[in-house]
Amino acid sequence: MLAHLYLAVTFTHIVAVSTLPTTLINSGTTYYVSTTGSDKNRGTTPETPLKTLHRAADVVASGDSVNIAAGDYFLDNSLALDSRHSNTKWIGTMDTTTGASTVVSGGRVVTGWRQSRVVQGSSGENITIVSASVAHLGAGVQHRHLYVNAVRATRVRLPDSIAQELFDGATLTDDGYVLKGTTIGHEAGMFPLASDAEFVFPQSTSPWTEPRCAVASANVTHVLMKQPCWINLKDKACGQGVHGVPVGRGGYIENVDATYLSEGGEWALDSSALVVHYALRQGEAASTMRAVMPVLETLVNFSGASSIAFTNISFQHGTWRRPGASDGYVEQQTGCCAVGTNPLDHNCDTDAYWSVKSPGNVAVVGSKDISFALCEFAHLGGVGLDMTDVQDSIVDSCYFHDISGAAVQIGLFFEPTHITDVNNTVRNTVVNKAGAEYSGAAGINLGYTRNCTIIGNDVSNMTYVPISVGWGWSRHECWNCTHAGNNTIAYNRAHHYKQTLNDGGGIYMLGPQNNSVIHDNWVFDQGTASSGALYPDEGSAYSTWFHNVVTDIGRSEWLHLWTGSIHNVVVENNFVDTSTFLNHGTNCPMINNTVFAAGKPPTEAVAIMQASGVQRSNPWKPADPAYAAP
Numbered sequence: 001m002l003a004h005l006y007l008a009v010t011f012t013h014i015v016a017v018s019t020l021p022t023t024l025i026n027s028g029t030t031y032y033v034s035t036t037g038s039d040k041n042r043g044t045t046p047e048t049p050l051k052t053l054h055r056a057a058d059v060v061a062s063g064d065s066v067n068i069a070a071g072d073y074f075l076d077n078s079l080a081l082d083s084r085h086s087n088t089k090w091i092g093t094m095d096t097t098t099g100a101s102t103v104v105s106g107g108r109v110v111t112g113w114r115q116s117r118v119v120q121g122s123s124g125e126n127i128t129i130v131s132a133s134v135a136h137l138g139a140g141v142q143h144r145h146l147y148v149n150a151v152r153a154t155r156v157r158l159p160d161s162i163a164q165e166l167f168d169g170a171t172l173t174d175d176g177y178v179l180k181g182t183t184i185g186h187e188a189g190m191f192p193l194a195s196d197a198e199f200v201f202p203q204s205t206s207p208w209t210e211p212r213c214a215v216a217s218a219n220v221t222h223v224l225m226k227q228p229c230w231i232n233l234k235d236k237a238c239g240q241g242v243h244g245v246p247v248g249r250g251g252y253i254e255n256v257d258a259t260y261l262s263e264g265g266e267w268a269l270d271s272s273a274l275v276v277h278y279a280l281r282q283g284e285a286a287s288t289m290r291a292v293m294p295v296l297e298t299l300v301n302f303s304g305a306s307s308i309a310f311t312n313i314s315f316q317h318g319t320w321r322r323p324g325a326s327d328g329y330v331e332q333q334t335g336c337c338a339v340g341t342n343p344l345d346h347n348c349d350t351d352a353y354w355s356v357k358s359p360g361n362v363a364v365v366g367s368k369d370i371s372f373a374l375c376e377f378a379h380l381g382g383v384g385l386d387m388t389d390v391q392d393s394i395v396d397s398c399y400f401h402d403i404s405g406a407a408v409q410i411g412l413f414f415e416p417t418h419i420t421d422v423n424n425t426v427r428n429t430v431v432n433k434a435g436a437e438y439s440g441a442a443g444i445n446l447g448y449t450r451n452c453t454i455i456g457n458d459v460s461n462m463t464y465v466p467i468s469v470g471w472g473w474s475r476h477e478c479w480n481c482t483h484a485g486n487n488t489i490a491y492n493r494a495h496h497y498k499q500t501l502n503d504g505g506g507i508y509m510l511g512p513q514n515n516s517v518i519h520d521n522w523v524f525d526q527g528t529a530s531s532g533a534l535y536p537d538e539g540s541a542y543s544t545w546f547h548n549v550v551t552d553i554g555r556s557e558w559l560h561l562w563t564g565s566i567h568n569v570v571v572e573n574n575f576v577d578t579s580t581f582l583n584h585g586t587n588c589p590m591i592n593n594t595v596f597a598a599g600k601p602p603t604e605a606v607a608i609m610q611a612s613g614v615q616r617s618n619p620w621k622p623a624d625p626a627y628a629a630p
Contacts, residue, residue, distance in 0.1 A: 028063030031056050035071035053079050053104065062087040068313065069093060070100040074108060078298040087307045094312035094374055096619040101376070106296030106361065107147070107317030108137055110276060113286040119279075121262055127279050129261055130286040135274040140295030143196060143255055143269040144437075145319045145381045145404075147292045148278060152379065152402055152436060153267040155198075156260050158253040162192055167245040174234060176215075176225040177245070190257065193218035196271065198255045198324055199225070199246040202439060205233070206240045207502035207530070208464060210439040211337075213328040214255075228345075229328025232338040236330060238348035255324070294319035294381055302364040309371045318361030320382035320404065323438075330354070334442045334468050335383070335405050336413050351475060352414035357447065358405045358438070360386025368392045374619070378402050381437065383409045383445075389420040397428045399620040404437035407459075411447030413471045416482035416511070423451045430620045431459040431466070439500050442468035442508070448484045456491045458613045458622055465504040466494035472511035474539030474565035485514030485542070492521045493613035495625075499527040505535025505560060506550070512541040519547045522612040524625075526553040532560025532582065534571075541568045549605045549612075550576040551598070551627075561585035575605035601627055 029044060033056050037049030043059065046067075050056050053073055056066045057080070070093040092102025116131040134141050146153040158166075169180040193215055202210040213229040233242045244250040258268035264281035278291065294317040302308065323329035330338040330345075338345040338354035345353045360383040364370050370393040377384040377398065383405040387393065390410070400407035408431070411421035426444060435441035443459040443466040446452055459466035469487060476482045494506040506523030509516075523533045533550045536543065550558040558576040561569065561583045571583075572591035577598045583590060596602055601609065606627050614621045 028061060028065070030065045030067060031060060032067050032069070033073075034069040035073065057081065057085060060085060060088050065089040065091060067091050068102045070095075070102055072103045072105055074105050075296055075299060078296060079104070079300045081300065081302050081308060082304045083306070085308060086305050089309045089311070090313065091311045092313040094314065094376065094619075101314050102312060103314045103316055104299055105292070105317045106299045106319070107292040107294040108140065110134055110146075110291040110293050113278070113289060113291070115286060116277065119262055121264070127262065127264055129258070129277055129279055130289075131275050131277045132291070133274060134269075134276050134293060137293065137295055140293075141269070141271075141274060142293070142295070142319050142321055143271065144321065144324060145294050146267050146276065146278070147294075147317065147379045148265070148267075149284065149290055150379070151265070153278060154263070154265050155254045156256055156258065156266045156268045158192055158197070158256045158260060160248060160252070163247045163253055166192060167247050170245055172234070172243070172245075174231060175222075176230060177223040179221050179223065181220050190259070191219060192256065193223060193253070194257065196255055196324060197253055199251060199253055201233075201242055201246060201251040203501060204244055204250045205236055205242050208333060208440055208504050209240075209331040210501070211236070211242070211329055211331045212323055213330070214324045226326045226328060228341045229326060229330060232330040232345050233328070235346040237332060237338065237346050237351075237354050240332075292317050292379075294379075297321065297359070297382065298361060298363055300362045302367045302370055305367040305370065307369040308367075309373065310375055311373045312375065314376035314378065315362050315384075316376075316379045318380045318382060320359065320361070329438065331438070331440050334440060334445050334465070335409075335438055349475065351472065355413040355471065357386070357409060357413050358383050358441070360384065360409065362386070364388070364390050364393065366390075371396065372398055374398065377407065380404060383407075383441075384434070385409070387421060387424060388412060390424060391420070392423045394425045394427070395429055396425075397614075397618045399430045399432075399618070400434060401430075401432040402436050403434040405435065405441040406445040407431040407434040407443050409445045409447075410452060411449040413447040416448050416472055416476045416484060419448045419450050419483040421447070421449045421452070424449070425453045425455070426457060427453070427455045428614045428618050429457045430614055430618060430622065431457065432622075433461045435463045439463035442466070444468070446487065447471050448482065449487060450483060451486045453488045454490070454492060455488065456612075456614060458493045460493070460496045460622070461499070462497040463500035464498060465508045466497045466506055467492065468504075468508045468510075469516070470510040470513055470540070472539060473537070474511075476511055476539065482512050482514075484511065485516055487513060487516040489516075489518045490520050491612050493524075494521060495524045497526060498530075502528045502530040505531055506533040507535070507548075509536045509540045509543065511539045513543040516543040518543060518545045520608050520611060522549045522551075522609045524551040524553070526556050529555040531562075532557035534558060534574075535560045536566055536569050536585075538563060538565050540566045544570040544572070546570075546573045547608055548574045549601065549608045550574070550578070551601070553578065555580070557581045559583065559590070561588050575601060575608065577601070
């Protein structure tokens with residue numbers, strides 16, 4: 001059960017939002033964990049702490065607490081929490097001033113770096129390449145993610161000039177490409193492409209996606225791609241199949257040989273020798289650099305659990321291998337993909353078959369009353385936090401940054417009438433740079449949900465959309481075709497978005513959202529000038545959009561109702577600094593919306609802007625932009 005109310009008042013509207021779980025009972029034993037402890041200890045005093053979280057999970061029982069000292073806790077395998085761990089608290093240390101924090105890591109530190117060569121960078125500067133063995137990581141070795149000095153390293157790309165020559169006159173086939181033949185690499189005895197090189201196609205199949213498939217094998221005449229990724233991408237649903245080569249505006253090729261390292265911050269893995277090569281950035285040195293390679297895909301997995309609270313814990317260094325494997329990453333929208341070999345994967349009318357969501361590095365499944373408060377999620381290669389079949393749970397005052405996919409993802413995307421993701425809340429949380437690898441990801445991504453509240457968050461620096469709600473387009477158009485509804489999107493700041501991809505909006509919605517409300521949000525600083533800031537897309541219905549402010553979106557529309565399948569959407573009492581909008585919806589009244597001169601918002605708009613975003617209780621609160629000083 002969740003109790004306590006967070007009251008947010010806007011003019012005459014009051015939103016009641018559940019906060020932290022109150023069923024937790026702290027009457028049991030308190031266990032202590034420290035990196036200097038021992039799992040042979042009892043763990044019941046600060047002087048005799050346990051060493052690992054797994055040992056704590058072995059001994060903790062209902063009503064107990066686990067106090068975790070600052071330090072890096074490198075997991076050997078996923079921490080699995082289930083009904084045996086219900087009604088427990090896990091409390092770490094998070095000092096944003098000193099940097100002392102409890103870090104739960106799915107990575108391993110890579111040591112033993114040695115200079116291997118010096119190359120000339122693109123600007124003529126010398127770039128030092130250093131190398132280290134990762135053989136000790138065994139099956140954990142992967143070629144997707146490496147973090148150096150807390151910064152995501154960039155997988156090396158094939159130079160566009162070489163890719164252009166390689167694919168000049170190439171023919172696309174069901175297996176990959178037939179090449180005209182090339183002399184590239186003959187002198188060095190090395191063909192530029194090998195197994196696991198990855199073809200990335202930003203916007204070339206649809207303007208809002210960035211699918212990718214990896215190479216199975218390649219030679220001077222043929223490039224064979226991994227299956228079923230390639231056939232699913234070639235015949236992608238809704239006429240969005242790949243139709244060109246991964247060159248120039250059509251895409252690029254990454255994860256190639258270390259020979260092509262030429263910019264600081266790039267890296268490559270020699271899979272046969274199990275050696276990592278890294279190009280030092282300015283100011284870095286092999287003797288002082290700290291490199292972490294993620295080895296786990298899931299750091300913490302909740303299954304069948306209830307009433308578990310995590311506070312002041314940083315979740316870092318997770319990977320996700322599927323995009324480079326046989327299924328690849330055939331994205332249809334916001335990280336949902338076609339997976340497997342079912343012919344219906346290619347049918348535009350059977351969205352359940354191409355709506356497999358990306359997994360979370362922290363996963364909550366079949367659970368209720370789970371809370372994350374004052375937690376950090378960073379340097380993660382999948383979705384930061386994913387919830388499936390979850391009720392009455394909350395993300396409160398957290399910080400998500402440098403996440404490959406979505407920061408927070410709730411619900412399924414293929415079952416509109418059997419909704420079990422109910423009464424969940426994301427509040428007072430900062431999301432900065434989700435979609436760091438998979439550009440089509442949303443910052444906060446909701447599938448089919450009910451009574452979900454997204455309130456008082458700051459979501460920014462997105463290549464695509466900050467907040468996306470719903471699924472199904474116009475396939476479930478009637479109100480009783482879906483149980484999705486009663487969702488609240490309020491008091492959020494969604495800004496600096498669509499920096500790479502097109503379509504989408506600052507707040508985006510799909511399908512009927514019965515009795516859902518979108519209000520008192522501030523949407524600003526849109527990148528690409530397509531679609532609109534407030535964007536109920538195909539099939540959107542039965543929602544009300546009011547008291548929102550839209551500013552600084554360039555030539556885009558503040559409202560984008562582009563087709564008649566959008567119906568029964570009410571748009572009223574919003575404040576915008578552009579008169580450009582589109583309303584081709586059915587029974588979608590626009591009532592008393594105010595257009596103001598750019599840079600001169602009226603008093604009512606300023607009040608909405610000031611009330612939006614996170615509160616001072618979030619230690620990662622960004623600085624307030626113009627018009628929003630407290």
